[in-house]
Amino acid sequence: MKIIRTKSSLKKFIKDKKIGFVPTMGSLHEGHISLIKKSLKQNPFTLVSIFVNPKQFGHNEDYLTYPRVFEKDKEILSQLNIDAVFYPDVKVMYGHLESPQEILHTYVGYQKLENLYCGQYRPGFFNGIMFVVLKLLNLVKPMRIYLGKKDYQQYYLIKKMVKDIDLDVQVIGLPIVRGSGGLALSSRNQYLSHNEMVVAENIYRLLKRSKFWVASGRVFSSHTLKRKMMSEFKKQKILQIQYIEVVDKKTLLRSEKLKNVVILVAGFVNQVRLIDNIEIN
Numbered sequence: 001m002k003i004i005r006t007k008s009s010l011k012k013f014i015k016d017k018k019i020g021f022v023p024t025m026g027s028l029h030e031g032h033i034s035l036i037k038k039s040l041k042q043n044p045f046t047l048v049s050i051f052v053n054p055k056q057f058g059h060n061e062d063y064l065t066y067p068r069v070f071e072k073d074k075e076i077l078s079q080l081n082i083d084a085v086f087y088p089d090v091k092v093m094y095g096h097l098e099s100p101q102e103i104l105h106t107y108v109g110y111q112k113l114e115n116l117y118c119g120q121y122r123p124g125f126f127n128g129i130m131f132v133v134l135k136l137l138n139l140v141k142p143m144r145i146y147l148g149k150k151d152y153q154q155y156y157l158i159k160k161m162v163k164d165i166d167l168d169v170q171v172i173g174l175p176i177v178r179g180s181g182g183l184a185l186s187s188r189n190q191y192l193s194h195n196e197m198v199v200a201e202n203i204y205r206l207l208k209r210s211k212f213w214v215a216s217g218r219v220f221s222s223h224t225l226k227r228k229m230m231s232e233f234k235k236q237k238i239l240q241i242q243y244i245e246v247v248d249k250k251t252l253l254r255s256e257k258l259k260n261v262v263i264l265v266a267g268f269v270n271q272v273r274l275i276d277n278i279e280i281n
């Protein structure tokens, strides 16, 4: 497995290769691994990037403390037998910019959609993600990019960007990988104590129940569904819900109907922000 740290060696590596690309921020878990395994199956070459992107973290967020465990990640990746890992430092990615604000002049985003749901609580988050993903796509020039549907809004926005500006890459969205108790795997789960983990597992339990309420005709409108879910969440005091939204899978806008939608949930268990979702077809 090649470890690539600069743009020039990346350029040499990608030459004439058909690449499956998995962008990550490292601290790899089974969720990331599911994307990598899919790429290994579908492409002659698989490249994983590990980059904790400062542009997508807000001032009061965990950029500095985000888990960085490259040695461990490297071990996982070489066991998976991927071809290369792109592991640039911030200077390689952003060193040419005079100031962090400069990114704002190269604007990639979708005003309305990026300010909804997670975007409402994390200003600049999706702009930072879209910017770095577009940059990585230009550098890696992959045939396919693999994304997890755990970050549903992110997946939707990247897919939309690729389609809207005709980037020559196929976007593959893969299902959420969960722990044995149902909690969606996330690099931030390691901040949770055992008890908090048990509380956090209720998020998926309630998402499944909501889906059942819809399927069994107990609930007919998204308004009622959200109210019912919120009241259930409120009973569990440690879990602080930030938002529950029912959104149309095609437009990602709020939906009154309960068909072809995704229920998006974000909340805190103490200091740890968690997101999850469930699709209803």
Ligand code: AMP
Residues within 6 Å of the ligand: 023, 024, 025, 026, 030, 031, 032, 034, 035, 146, 147, 148, 149, 150, 151, 174, 175, 176, 177, 178, 184, 185, 186, 187
């Ligand atoms: P991150 O390292 O958190 O930026 O995630 C990198 C990629 O892994 C993104 O496409 C995520 O959606 C995906 N991912 C993270 N957690 C999971 C999970 N539990 N199941 C599936 N994909 C995931």
